[in-house]
Amino acid sequence: MTEIIFLVEDxxxxxxxxxxxxxxxxxxxxxxxxxxxxxxxxxQCHYPDQQRCSNMIRLVL
Structure with missing residues (x-):
């Protein structure tokens, strides 16, 4: 799995x-x-078969 980038907004x-x-x-x-x-x-819900998904997440504020 590659990195998943999340755009965070108010x-x-x-x-x-x-x-x-x-x-x-x-x-x-x-x-x-x-x-x-x-x-x-x-x-984790979107990719239930993947382990350690949290290492692939980045939040952009």
Whole structure:
């Protein structure tokens, strides 16, 4: 698996939204710390057979 880059933006309703570039993966959270955990979870759900997906994730703020 190659690196997955997430673009992080402020959510107009509060918190943050993260969208993967080139993939149909996205999530939202109230804090950056929570967003990091939810992004890892979303990637694991999108690629359930891959191990150590968190090493391949980069958030761009």
């Amino acid at each position: 959510d107009p309703d509060g918190g943050y939204v993260a969208r993967a570039i080139g993939e149909s993966i996205f999530t939202q959270a109230e804090s950056i710390k929570e967003l990091e955990a939810l992004v890892r979870d979303a990637v």
